[in-house]
Amino acid sequence: xxxxVAADGYLTWKSRRVRCALGKNxxxxxxxxxxxxxxxxxxxxxxxxxxxxxxxxxxTRLPVHPLAxxxxxSDDPTDPRYNQQVALPHSHGAESLWRDDSIYDVIVVLxxxxxxxxxxxxxxxxxxxxxxxxxxxxxxxxxDLPDLLTLLADCAPGDVLTVAG
Numbered sequence: 001x002x003x004x005v006a007a008d009g010y011l012t013w014k015s016r017r018v019r020c021a022l023g024k025n026x027x028x029x030x031x032x033x034x035x036x037x038x039x040x041x042x043x044x045x046x047x048x049x050x051x052x053x054x055x056x057x058x059x060t061r062l063p064v065h066p067l068a069x070x071x072x073x074s075d076d077p078t079d080p081r082y083n084q085q086v087a088l089p090h091s092h093g094a095e096s097l098w099r100d101d102s103i104y105d106v107i108v109v110l111x112x113x114x115x116x117x118x119x120x121x122x123x124x125x126x127x128x129x130x131x132x133x134x135x136x137x138x139x140x141x142x143x144d145l146p147d148l149l150t151l152l153a154d155c156a157p158g159d160v161l162t163v164a165g
Contacts, residue, residue, distance in 0.1 A: 001154060003161040005141055013154060018147040024136035027165050031122035033077055038139050039125060040165035044111035045155055049097065051105045058106055058149055061156035071097040077119035095124055103129045106148055110161060127161060
């Protein structure tokens with residue numbers, strides 16, 4: 001299945017079209033760590049992470065793993081585990097995936113800068129839950145939770161999310 005994200009802030013798949021939030025600094029074909037842009041390109045849907053204390057396991061054919069309070073994601077370009085899931089505390093910079101807000105209640109890990117990771121080319125580019133006001137992200141694509149769960153129900157290994165610039 002092909003999932004498309006347009007610069008106007010809409011995501012489409014099959015016959016559906018839903019609003020999404022994008023990076024606060026727009027789109028970029030040259031993503032850099034911390035630049036606040038959503039990368040342009042096509043990205044495989046790698047796996048789904050979710051908060052089991054807040055939601056049931058999402059229905060999807062993608063691999064699904066529950067999050068735990070010690071889960072993080074390395075965002076330090078000097079870290080040998082850059083742009084990978086890590087356990088917290090971590091010896092390098094890392095973002096917590098177990099947040100007080102709800103934006104990481106469901107995370108789809110996208111195949112951005114991961115085969116292998118290039119230091120500084122961007123980390124933690126996810127498809128995740130949008131804030132209530134669809135505020136811009138730090139570089140991810142974000143959907144309302146019901147839309148994200150509906151999308152996931154249609155997803156399978158091999159599916160790709162394409163951000164068009």
